[in-house]
Amino acid sequence: MKSNMTYLGAWLVAAALAFALAFAAPNESSVMGRLPAFMAQTLLRQPVTVPEGLPSDRTLALITFQRGQHAQVESWIQGMNLRNDPSITWMRMPVLNDPGTLTGRSAVEDKLLQRYPADTERAKLVPVFTDRASFMRSAGLDAAGQVYAVVVNRQGDVLARVEGQFDADKAQTLRETLLQQSF
Numbered sequence: 001m002k003s004n005m006t007y008l009g010a011w012l013v014a015a016a017l018a019f020a021l022a023f024a025a026p027n028e029s030s031v032m033g034r035l036p037a038f039m040a041q042t043l044l045r046q047p048v049t050v051p052e053g054l055p056s057d058r059t060l061a062l063i064t065f066q067r068g069q070h071a072q073v074e075s076w077i078q079g080m081n082l083r084n085d086p087s088i089t090w091m092r093m094p095v096l097n098d099p100g101t102l103t104g105r106s107a108v109e110d111k112l113l114q115r116y117p118a119d120t121e122r123a124k125l126v127p128v129f130t131d132r133a134s135f136m137r138s139a140g141l142d143a144a145g146q147v148y149a150v151v152v153n154r155q156g157d158v159l160a161r162v163e164g165q166f167d168a169d170k171a172q173t174l175r176e177t178l179l180q181q182s183f
Helices: 004-024 028-032 070-079 102-115 119-124 132-139 168-179
Strands: 038-041 047-050 058-064 090-097 128-130 148-153 158-163
Touching: 028 158, 038 128, 058 070, 058 168, 070 168, 090 119, 090 132, 128 132, 148 168, 158 168
Parallel strands: 058 090, 090 128
Antiparallel strands: 038 047, 058 148, 148 158
């Protein structure tokens, strides 16, 4: 017959194991990803500190990695009526491999300025000069060939993420996450 001490010891081991697993389990931010911290500026030369300086507690970032993804981003902007919906704070975020020099970055910015002549578009466009691969790993993004629409908070946590062309169901998921209140 086993003593009460044996049962107590087994119970304590099981409780300690459960406690350890609770801390080892992935949390929401490690599963969804996290935007790296960086300094950038809009095409209107307004500085943005990401993530703590984002314009809202929950911001929609339309992230691209390659040329030719303009139509997919536009599908999200039009599909979610972002230009006319003040309840959603959003930005375009092209992630570009850093050319390594001020001259190289200026040349890229000049091309973007030509492509986006309106101040309203320039205010929403935040080019990110960094290592694309490390940005993707940190943010939990899979493929540079996709456009990503992510909801991010001021701690950098990716709260929701969808990829590809606009889709009404995906947009509803983003909208619900954007409008949730933090407690």
